[in-house]
Amino acid sequence: MFQHVEFFAGDPILSLNEAFLADPRPEKVNLSIGIYADDQARLPALDAVHQAELRLAAANTAKPYLPSEGASNFRGAVQALLFGASHEVVTSRRAATVQSVGSSGGLKLGAEFIKRWFPGSGVWVSNPTWDPHRAMFQSAGIEVREYPYFENGGGVCFDAMLSALDALPAHSVVLLHACCHNPTGADLTRDQWITLIDLLKARQLIPYLDLAYQGFAEGIEEDAFAVRALAAAGLSFLVANSFSKSMGLYGERCGALTVVCPDAEQAERVLGQLKATARRTYSSPPIHGGQIVAMILTDPKLRGPWEKDLERMRTRIQAMRAQLHAALVxxxxxxKFGYLLTQRGMFSYTGLSAVQVDQLRDEHAIYLVRSGRICIAGLNTSNVEIVAQAIAEKLEHAR
Ligand SMILES: Cc1ncc(COP(=O)(O)O)c(C=O)c1O
Structure with a gap:
């Protein structure tokens, strides 16, 4: 019956994580998967999340189905987080927001929307990008192409990026990482965003922002720069945002898709189509995690501690960048290790080859993605010197 079904080779990063978990060596170090770990190599449970869960449990509320677009308190809180509560986009009701199953679910809803309502549009992603992007759009029937983004050793190749985008047909979709580019850690500067936005506007391109790491680069407000700059330029665009990393709610699957439209009437139409897609896919999003998020974002007693924890995560990553840099130098x-200090967020490209990555795993139980991407958030004060020693040995051999 199912003989014709092809075997799935497995997601490369998730498979690597499984190999890490099965590795019996006690000194093993996981720098592969994009999950924040604290200095004790544990995924921290944030106190604000715990407090919100206690409140939810104490209220003993029922668990009704949510509407397909999600809970209205969650959706409102997301808009305030993205734009600021009194932003014109919010007050004029021209943003359509749906609560999604992680931001992955939001990205996919957006892909379905593009396929249906902009059937001739292709999606351009950065080279390189987070691997699932390509599959998410391709499986919606959309042609996916790449624009140049990063040169090993050279950072963002902005001129090449601009000239590629300058040649795209109107209504092409351009997928952009709003901050903490995954996998390279190399972000656009604010000036570069402004230049890029001018081009997107002039060429009538459709920006699609992926904001999975808000608060991991500079801060919650600062990391929303690209979202707000696009809004200020009067562009219509999509933005998928996530609470997996910023609140440590990975398994609760909390995210949203927001489409900024020219006016409230168009936002209503767009929201209706997003609801329809959700309804025919998973019907409605899960209630629990979204209520935790809404409570934390709207209650200052929870929001304050969350912002502190987020700052702690951000500064720990920055400290690990500095320590790895110093240890390698x-x-x-x-x-040349300066990239460790200038790149932002969880990831950096080390420039290590796939063979060197394999050797690090086999000889030292250090797990990296074969592209040479390292998850800085997997480093801690106990393993950073060991990792630096192993990487330095590999680089020495290669000379
Ligand atoms: C760039 C990027 N986008 C989206 C996601 C998806 O996040 P989630 O579906 O957990 O919200 C991730 C997760 O690693 C990511 O790195």
């Missing part, structure tokens, strides 16, 4: 003074 000490061992390998000729190496």
């Amino acid at each position: 000490r061992r390998h003074p000729a190496g």
Whole structure:
């Protein structure tokens, strides 16, 4: 019956994580998957989340189905987080927001929407990008192409990026990482965003922002720069945002898709179509995680501690970047490691080859993605010197 069904080779990052979990070596280090770990190599449970859960449990509320677009308190809180509560986009009701099953679910709703309502549009993603992007759009029947984004050793190749985008047909969709680019950690500067936005506007392109790491680069407000700059330029665009990393709610699957429209009437139409897509896919989003998010975002007693925890996560990642940098420079003074200090968020590209990555895993139980991407959030004060030593040895051999 199912002989014709092809085997799935497995997601490369998730498979690597499974291999890590099965590795019996006690000194093993996981720098592969994009999950924040604290200095004790544990995924922290945030106190604000715990407090919100206690309140939900104490209220002993029923668990009705949510509407297909999600809970209205969650959706309102998302808009306030993205734009600021009194932003014109919010007050004029020209943003359509749906609560989604993680931001992955939001990205996919957006892909379905594009396929249906902009059938001739292709989606351009950065080279490289987070692997699932390509599959999410392709499986919606959309042609996916790449624009140049990153040169190993050179950072963002902005001129090449601009000239590629300048040649796209109107209504092409351009997928952009709003901050903490995954996998490279290399972000556009604010000036570059402004230049890019001018081009997107002039060429009538449709920006699609992926905001999975709000608060991990500079801060909650600062990391919304691209969202607000697009809104200020009067563009219509899509933005998928996530609470997996910023609130440690990975498994609760909390995210949203927001489509900024020219006016409230168009936003109503768009919202209706997003609801229809949700209804025919998973019907409605889960209630529990979304209520935790809404409570934290809207109650100052929870919001304050959350912002502090988020700041702690951000500064720990920055400290690990600085420590790895110093440890590598000490061992390998000729190496160029400045990228560790300028790149932002959980990830950096080390420039290590796939063979070197395999050796790090086999010889030292250090797990990295084969592209050479390292998850800085997997480093801690106990393993950073060990990791630096192993990487420096590999670089020394390669000379
Ligand atoms: C760039 C990027 N986008 C989207 C996601 C999806 O996040 P989630 O579906 O957990 O909200 C991730 C998760 O790793 C990511 O790195």
